[in-house]
Every structure is written in C-alpha cells, then in structure tokens.
Amino acid sequence: AQSVTQLGSHVSVSEGALVLLRCNYSSSVPPYLFWYVQYPNQGLQLLLKYTSAATLVKGINGFEAEFKKSETSFHLTKPSAHMSDAAEYFCAVSKPGGSYIPTFGRGTSLIVHP
Amino acid sequence: EADIYQTPRYLVIGTGKKITLECSQTMGHDKMYWYQQDPGMELHLIHYSYGVNSTEKGDLSSESTVSRIRTEHFPLTLESARPSHTSQYLCASSEAGSLMNYGYTFGSGTRLTVV
Numbered sequence: 199a200q201s202v203t204q205l206g207s208h209v210s211v212s213e214g215a216l217v218l219l220r221c222n223y224s225s226s227v228p229p230y231l232f233w234y235v236q237y238p239n240q241g242l243q244l245l246l247k248y249t250s251a252a253t254l255v256k257g258i259n260g261f262e263a264e265f266k267k268s269e270t271s272f273h274l275t276k277p278s279a280h281m282s283d284a285a286e287y288f289c290a291v292s293k294p295g296g297s298y299i300p301t302f303g304r305g306t307s308l309i310v311h312p
Numbered sequence: 313e314a315d316i317y318q319t320p321r322y323l324v325i326g327t328g329k330k331i332t333l334e335c336s337q338t339m340g341h342d343k344m345y346w347y348q349q350d351p352g353m354e355l356h357l358i359h360y361s362y363g364v365n366s367t368e369k370g371d372l373s374s375e376s377t378v379s380r381i382r383t384e385h386f387p388l389t390l391e392s393a394r395p396s397h398t399s400q401y402l403c404a405s406s407e408a409g410s411l412m413n414y415g416y417t418f419g420s421g422t423r424l425t426v427v
Binding site for chain 1: 316321345352353354357360402404416418419420421
C-alpha cells in the first residue's frame, strides 16, 4: 500500500524567506508524486508532479520539488515566500499501473508573515 | 478558472434530512470523484466513476450514494443526514488517461453542517 507523510501541520515563514514543505512517501514501486495547493474556500489545484522523468520538478508560482529515491522524499520548496503563498499544501502519491488514484497526505498549512 | 462546479457551497441541515450535493463539469472528463475533507486529515476518496453508469466506492466507508447518468453530472446523496456527516465534500474530475499528466481538476467544495 502507498502512503504519504507530511511533516509539520503548520509551517510559518517571513515574507521573502525560503519555503520548505516536507513530504515522505511509502510505495512498493517507483511512484508518481504530486503537490496540490488549496487556497481558502477553494478546491485543490495541481502545483507540480513527478512521473519518473527529471527528478527536479518545476511547478507554478515559482515552486519546485525534488524527488529523492534514497530518502523517499519529495519536498516542496520556493526560494522567496510571498504573502499570496499562504495556503494549505497537500502531497499525494500514486502507484503506476493501477487505477492511478492518489493517496493524499494530511496537508501542511503555510503561514506567511509580513 | 474552474470548470467544475459544486452547489451549494455551504449547507446547514437538520438530522434525518435527505440531501444531494451537486457536481457538474464542462470539460467532458470521463472520470469523476468525491472526496471528504476534514481539517488536519487526509483527503478520503468516498466514490468515483469512470464513465456513465459506472460508480465505485472508495477507500472510506460512506453512507452516501452517487449516480452517473450523464458524463457531466455526478451528484452525491445522503438519504438521512447525521452530525457525523459534517465535513467538506470535494468533487474532482480527470480526463481518461491523463491523471498522471494533468492531475485532478477540483471543484470549490461543499461545506456541510448537520445539526
């Protein structure tokens, strides 16, 4: 079975600081990995995905994530936080060859201080 | 701009009432999904459909039912609402074969409160 662990239910950064949101996965086969963002009172929006191509994946709004097989991690980063980045971020893992329906983590709330 | 619409956005209803949460998409996606979202918890898949007249239960046991009579419409029904059904319900869709490339398209959700 596949699973996702997001370390830290809340992450607080100052505007302009580095954003690092952690995601570790468990999968019996090389997985597909996703990050979604949810702004207040909205649904989830795909930020970026890893599907076995380049290990460093760039997404929308300046975010990127690096797939590290040895660490079973897919951490999300952004060099400089903006106030508009304040949102809930979800990591998800999917097993290729099956239904592809992803398993989501519990989410990390990103708080950005002025 | 979202092409998947959920109504109502907010609903407060009494115990025992029958309710239907609406979900419609205009993208012609074959696959549609219902998720339950509670604060600090994983999104739980409760139902999904791979096309008209196809529905499956998800990982989370749910007392709700769904139907898929038209490609664009995937309503979720609770025959008798209970306080334990209080949650946010998210509808999503994906094009057949493209889940890995484009992920899901989510609606804005329905926040249900049963009193």
